[in-house]
Amino acid sequence: MLYQQHNPERQRALGGITVHHSTIAGSHEHGHGGQPPGEPGPDANASYDYGVDDTETPSVFRQIIRTPGVAIPGAILLMFLLIAVVAPLIAPYPPTEFHSGRSYEGPSADFLLGTDQFGRDILSRVLVGTRSIFLVSFSATAFGVLLGTLVGLTAGYYGGKTDEIVMRIADAVMSFPSLLLALFVLTMFGPAVINVIIAIGIVFIPRVARIIRSVALDIRTNQFIQAAEARGERGVYIILREMLPNAWPPIIVESSIRVSYAILISASLGFLGLGVQEPTPDWGLMISQGRNVIAVAPWNVLAPAVAISALVISTNLFADGLSRILLAGGRVEGANE
Amino acid sequence: MSNPVLSIKDLHLSYGSGPARVRAVRGVSFDIQPGEVLGVVGESGCGKSTVGFAAMGYVAPGGQITHGEILYQGHNIATMRSRDLQRLRGKEIAMVFQNPLTSLNPSMTVGEQIIEVLEHHTGMRESEARQRVIDLFESVYLPSPEETMHRYPHQLSGGQQQRVVIAMAMACDPALLIMDEPTTGLDVTTEATILDLIAELKEKTSAAIMYITHNLGVIARVADRVVVMYSGEVAEEAPVGEIFATPRHPYTTGLMGAVPDVSRANIALRPIPGQLPRPGSYTGGCPFAPRCSYAQDVCTESHPPLEEVNDRHFARCFFWDQVSLKREEVEVVPEAQKPQTDPVLKIDNLKKYYEQSLGILPWSSKKRVVKAVDGVSFEIGEQETLALVGESGCGKTTLSSAIVGLTDDVDGEMLLDGKKLEPRVKKRPMSQRQQLQIVFQNPDSSLNPAHTIYEIISRPLKLFRGEEVKGRVKDEVVSILESVNLHESYLWRYPSQLSGGEKQRVAIARALAANPKVIICDEPVSALDVSVQATVLNLLKKLQEEDGYSYLFISHDLSVVRYLSNRVMVMYLGHIMEIGPTSEVFHPPYHPYTEALTSAIPLPNPQIEQAQIRLQGAVPSAANPPSGCPFQTRCPRKIGSICEEEFPPMQDAGDGHQIRCHIPLDELKAVEPVIRMKKGAARDVEEVAEHSEQPVSD
Amino acid sequence: MLQFIVRRLAFLVFTLLIVSVVIFSVTEVLPGNAARSILGAEATEQSVAALEERLGLDRPAWERYVDWLFGAAQGDFGESLRMNVPVGPLILERLGNSLALAGMALLISVPIAITLGVIAGLRQGKPEDHAISVGTLAGVSMPEFVVGVVLILVFASTLSILPASSLMEPDQNPFSNPAILVLPAVTLLAVTLAHTTRMTRASMISVMQTDYVRTALLKGLPWRRVVLRHALPNALLPTITIIAINIGWMIGGLIVVETVFSYPGLGQLTIRAITNRDVPLMQAVALLITFIYAFANLIADVLYTILNPRIRY
8 A cells, every 4th residue: 555645635545554573573574485374363462473583584685686577677787787888889970970861860880789870870879868867866765765755754754734834845745747847947947957957856756755754654653662662762872773664665666656656757758859868879869759650760860779678677677576576565666757 | 972063184285386395384184073063273374264165165375285185075075076066065064254344345344145055055035135134133143133234344333243254154054163363363252252152153053163263262162173383284183171181292292281271370481392384394204303302212203193192183203102291380470558668750640632633625624532541640669560461552651652752742741760750761861761662463463574683683782781781791791691591692683584483582681781671562462373472481580589679560461460470550541440469459359341351361271261241342442432431331230220330440459459339349359250160170370380290300 | 533634634724824934935046036037137127127026026025935936825816927827727737638648647557457466466476476566666767758659760760650749729528539648658658557556566466465364264264255355455555555656756746747748747747947046936836736646645634534344433
């Protein structure tokens, strides 16, 4: 339910259904994979007295390696990342180099994926285009998740009026559809890479805050929070030292989901002409320019389209698998734009 | 003997496959006769619920029956086609579940949920079914059946929900009824009324009942015959009287020695050493051998058969003829009449009222006041344990959080060592925070899973005694760990790597690290398995004797309270109804509420007879408390309009024993004791202790 | 219940107020002088000042905000700076076109999505489920413009059976030439279908694991009845919320899809307003879109509350 919580009313409406991150309490129950579901034991009256760590859950990394559904998209992602790093070295031509008289050429030995209207090599542009997409989506995610997490943890911990005010504002901001809000922010600041990052980050803050807040509310019900309060610990200590370490799994999962949204939004912005600007190669922009000549030079559209789809699909698969590993209950579909 | 209704033969059941396979049930066999209640008892993970569900032909996803037969009236359920199973389920075999709220469909009225069973299985028309539901609801004593039918599950109290589930199970007069912990999670007085209902059903029908529970007291009350399960196997099987009098399996005797019992306050509690095995960790030999004081080489080398003690008593132990129940007498906790010293903690007329907004709009002015704690006064002396007893909603949690300073707007005075305690912990000086520590109910929740044991214990140490322990924090943490009987090797572990009992000992160690005077223990054992509860109780006792801590011990479990505390106070709807030395509180004169509570405790002792005093209805809301005496709406001894009109006075029964009631003390004194020996019972409670002269070997 | 609706309406008004302030201040601080950007770089200082006066840009911001807000409340959003037509009627016409597109996509996608989601949820881990899960994952991963462009490539450029562009004459409505609706609607549908399916599946799976579904099975009810009577109603409840959230998605999708197909709807108008710095148009479009989204959420909340017996006011 975690990812479906959209506003406080509905949350209450769900009748106290809260997500229980097994990562927060007793990861052992789930570590065996075979805890007989029909054997709940004396519910409130007994903890599983399973004892020492001979069956400790394998590390997250090892679980990723062992699950092909996660390892394969993970490997593809790594490959993309590698391409982003070495793109200028492996690209056959500089991505902005004009080859006069050779515009709209089809794939050939010279230009493996053909050329665009200026005779630029599409393969090189697709390869180098990886850089801006990674830069934008990762930075925007980092920015949005960082601020959203802080806001969410604070609102969730303090509750009451603070929570009410913060979340009402978040709700109001969220009533702009993501893309529209990003467009607005960009209009305000003008199209530039840094502004695209800020725009997407701003879109993410209330959405991340909402989710992390519900995680925080869940963590807050634990008695170790009361124990810390009874010692007289300060709010900052409780938020950063007691709550944050327990919020990592959902934060990581949320970040991985956010990356895929960031790729989608930044590509859409590029397509609409408001993202990364010429001459920097950008997949969205390439598709936008290519669609006018789709009848004569479809490779202009196909190459970036395949690249972007492959990237988002593997990001989503990876996020999906990661959440299944980190949040034992699995990710409830992200009704969170 | 007639033909058994259910006959389970050598049942093996596992979950998962390959190396991860968990053999949850191994070679379980037993029969249930018509009209008989078979109690299946065991701790978490022993496979008892799995067997219960298997008897309905239901195996949870991922599981499978690998061997054996489940014969219902001679038909094997284990191999039955699902169409035939559907015909049996709900009609001939029915189940009562542990958690009634989640077991009922939230979006259907409770009436509809029973009507569909009747329509489906008996072909009744709706009007007939409706009438039948009303009859069923009357037979389970649900108030105004016709209205209740149209309610949704969440609109009923926990006890009522369970009555609905029982009515649903009884709808088609099943021949076999499986009850899976039906009273777990209910308050003790509600539990007692449900157990009465089950006893009544047993008289009325000829159904065979399989009653699954972890609670020995409940077993003693409902069962005719008992099967004790451990680690997926039957450890022992015997008629109920015999299993409590002469248990023959070391696990059974261990359990009995580990469970506190109000009727045997002077018997030492002995925890079973070691930990519950993980389901599926079985490798061969006797699964109990690692924890067994009788174990010899043969126990780990070969698997013991189910030995016949007599024709109705079986024990899976090579040495069953050596096993006997030994009870060791200990000194009863000294009873204080009132604090012997100046009170360490003094609470005077403490009140905590909440305002609850009634309107939906945030600025709505419609508010009502919830009086969670309403004028509570008490004192705790040095090295004294004062127990606070009450059911859910009585205000005990609010009281404890007010004392540790986690609540705003508290009225009244709190004095720690003669100095005023500010309501908010932030305003209290460091020394006061240090002197007052708290141990919470559930260590899974009170220990941060992201911190190591070292971090958990060193934090209060550095915070409160930073100067004192400078440079030797680690040594100090180690010595604190040792004082709760945990080895140094635990320092760098995380809570998830510890067992429940160990975790709670870490939580206690964290409180000790501050070097406090008063420790508030908020239900410290109710989240633990019974066999390890005693470890924590004995530890608390030992620490108090050695270091002189004062405890405010909050509990709903009167047996635990009886074992540990010098004085007891009983709370109801925010008020203290009775306070006094422990033994006084457990004997007349009682407050009528205390009397009802005592009568409701399920005692693991079939030779004891308890007066049947039952409370009707649910605890009223603290937002809308009854006029006059808070208890008058449910009081079985209500004397008249004075109870409805006037708040009762505290009557002094001497020796610091006070009762808040309108009934004259003399009348209260004349009340029969709730707990009596059964007539013709072989031995007296006191004698039990005397009989066990030989010291218990460890 | 009434109180609940009043409360939600109050929040809607509150949201719109906040949004209006945000929109107004954003358009206020836009880089570049609005008057100059209209008149072009060569305009004289005098003519810029004159236009500013005509537009009322010389008055204090809060005054203009109040004026604008009152105007907006009465449906008067001023005049488009570039198109020189009143904004109100313009966006109404475009809204009609967009609603036709979005409504069609929604009407088709929701029943299919729920069916697929329920099937996948019931057959969790089986081949049907894998097929649906992988398909929908691909669906949510493809940006609308990629889907749109690929559809154009296949159906317009290669097969030539559908038009690549959805341009309309000013007095036409989308139903006068339904062929132009097909590709944009399919594009929009593909993405929302995938989303709703995945969420319905997740909701179905969690309901099938509840104790009460197990209870229904152990009551001896036939599988069909367990699913239809016990699981479905509870699983579909969250779907209401999901559909409302999807409307947010759709609006984002509309902006892109309408641009891809040159479909004269609200989304395309938004982009035009933004690229032209047409402030009154931008304000009106943003406010309208926010209102639609917030209103959809309100309806979902109210429906959810009415249909959920666990909440009774």
